[in-house]
Amino acid sequence: MSGVAEKLKTIVGEGNILTEQDEVITYSKDYTYDSLPLVSPHPCEGCIVAKVKSVEEIAEIMKYANQEKISVVPRGAGTGVVAAAISQKPGIIIALEKMNKIIEVDDDNLMITCECGVPLHEIITRMNEHPTLYFPMHPGDEGAHVGGMVSTNAGGVNAVKYGVMRDQVKGMEVVLPTGEIIQLGGNMGKLMKNNAGYDLMNLIIGSEGTLGIVTKATMKLYPKPKASGTLIISFANRREALSAVPKILEKGIIPVALEYVEKHQIRKTAQDLGKTWPAKQGNADLIVILAEDSVDNLHNKSIEIEDICSEFEMLDAIITDSPSKQRDILEIRSHIYPSIEKEVADLLDTTVPRSKIVDFIDEIDRLSEYYQTEIPVLSHAGDGNVHVFPLKQEGILPEYHEEMITKIYQKTIELGGTITGEHGIGSLRVNKLSMQFSGKELELMRNIKSVFDPNDILNPGKKIV
Ligand SMILES: Cc1cc2nc3c(=O)[nH]c(=O)nc-3n(C[C@H](O)[C@H](O)[C@H](O)COP(=O)(O)OP(=O)(O)OC[C@H]3O[C@@H](n4cnc5c(N)ncnc54)[C@H](O)[C@@H]3O)c2cc1C
Missing domain, CATH: 3.30.70.2740 (Alpha-Beta Plaits)
Structure with a gap:
């Protein structure tokens, strides 16, 4: 790989190349490496990391890699949980952390445009300073990059009201595996409607770095809610609790989050944190987080939810709009996984x-x-x-x-x-795809991959094989 390193130096500069395995390993693993080691594939040796600073550098690397048939893995923050960013073939890892500018917050079109390496927490901090707008996407780890979130079509707890990344992205810049740079979604995507041609942008979203490298994305912003509240509703059993869920939504109440937790689990998690889960009765709880445009609306919707749940043998309802109590509830809910992570x-x-x-x-x-x-x-x-x-x-x-x-x-x-x-899917679930898709569907997907990436160099072995 020494010839590859020399070539990469001419593109990104010597200081932006890593070749020593103990440094490369930091960039060739994701969350599964340390946290799910029994199922995670081991990153291969012999990769070189290139820390890119511009779309042009990425395009040049891709042209070279495509010509030489060298495998390339695009890497965001490495918070992925399916080993999608773990390199399994010697080649180039393109680290995107230096492309970290928030390019524009466009109040008139309610859109934000970011380079791919902007971490979610930077967007949150930026939008906290904004008087009226915010970005609601929240997959669990705020270190995740924009490019990673787009490429995994990330979701998170707020998806009930706002949808997933696919519902936010309105435009993007992409480097193809063959090195061309394309713009998708119109002029960096300030369009709310766009029916021209096949929807290539939606093919790239969720493609896990196998069809192109997302270098910029334009995403929707929303008005900040004026009032938020959290309900914990307790039921005797699971069936009653989960049967209430469609009824709440059917009434036109769209919470930010609507979570189901098993009582024994959440109680134990609270204990681990040295806290007490406030809902004492029953075996099954719904946690409903509401974000509304007025305190009156918040109040009315909370009452409505309680009424609906009382038709399903609700045992108890705790309603709070206190920020500290809401934080406490969310902290306990968010700690369920960390509290069992080691097992x-x-x-x-x-x-x-x-x-x-x-x-x-x-x-x-x-x-x-x-x-x-x-x-x-x-x-x-x-x-x-x-x-x-x-x-x-x-x-x-x-x-x-x-x-x-x-x-x-x-x-x-x-x-x-x-x-x-x-x-x-990453590499952890790729052998299960045929359980869900027919041979014809898989063939279409393979054909799409080979149209974008004729030499199968971009993140090979992930998403579809
Ligand atoms: C504690 C924890 C909680 C989580 N909770 C959630 C959750 O609630 N919902 C959820 O959806 N996910 C969740 N995740 C998973 C993870 O945070 C998301 O998948 C996230 O979108 C990955 O972003 P990343 O920047 O870390 O991507 P990486 O892990 O670096 O990469 C993921 C994939 O995207 C590709 N990629 C990265 N950047 C680019 C780019 N610019 N262009 C093309 N391809 C690229 C990589 O090649 C790889 O295939 C959680 C993870 C952790 C650790």
Whole structure:
């Protein structure tokens, strides 16, 4: 690879190249490397990191790599949870962290344009200073970059009201695997309607760095809500709690987040944090976060939700608009995964139609009994996304692991669901794609990949093989 390093130096400068394995490793792993080591593939050796500063540098690297058929992995913040940014072929890792400018906040069009390496927390900080507008996307790790969020079509808890990244992105600049630079979505995407041609932008969104390198993106902003409140509603059992979810939405109440948690799990998590979960009754809780344009609306919607839930044998409802109490509730909810992280072997993010969540979690309970193991779950119930956490057994991957997750995916698909709602396929789920798609569908996807990337050099082995 010494010839490659020399060439890269001429493009990005000597100071922007890393070749030593102990430095390269930082850029060739994602979240799974340290946190899910039993299922995560090991990053290969022999990669060179190029820290790029401009779209032109990326284009030049891609032209060279395509000509020489060298594999390239685009890398954001490495917070991905499906090993999509883990390099498995010696080649070039393009680190995008230096392309970190917020280019424009456009108040008139309610849009923000960022370079790909802007971390989410920078957007949050910038928009906190804005008097009226904000960016609502919040996948769990605020270190995630704009390019990574676009390329994984990230979701998060606020998706019920605002949707996922695909619903935010209105334009982008992309470097193709063959090195050409293209603009998608019109003039950096200030258009709210655009029906011209095939929708290439939506192919790039969620393509996990396999079709192009996103260098800039323009995304929607929203008016800041004026009043926010959180409800914890307790039910005797899961079926009652989850049956209330579609009824809340059917009434036209669209919360920012609508989460389902199992009482024993959230109570234990609160204890781990030295706190107390305020809702004492029942076995199943819904956490509903509302963001409204007036205090009156917040009040009225809270009452309406309570009324709906009382038709489903609600046992108790706690309603608060106190910022500190709301922060406390969210902190405990957000700590469920960290509190079990050390025991978790794998992290599934299956999604089923909302009305099927209860059948899906019942199946998880059956599998838990069959394999004699606890299988913690929590659900973004407002959008059908269920996080399932298969555990280790005495620190190792149990021999039934693969069989068990295959059964979980079979049930997901039987219920009309998908094997991933937000995390993506990466390399961890690529061998499960054929469970969800027909041969023809997979063939179309492979053909799309080869039109964009005829030499299969951009993030090979991820998303589709
Ligand atoms: C604690 C925690 C909680 C999380 N919670 C959520 C959640 O609630 N919802 C959710 O959706 N995700 C969640 N994630 C996953 C992760 O944060 C998202 O997938 C995020 O979008 C990844 O962004 P990144 O910049 O870290 O991308 P990386 O991990 O660096 O890369 C991910 C993929 O995108 C590609 N890529 C990166 N940048 C570019 C680019 N500019 N152009 C083309 N391809 C690129 C990479 O090649 C790779 O395939 C969570 C992760 C953690 C650690």
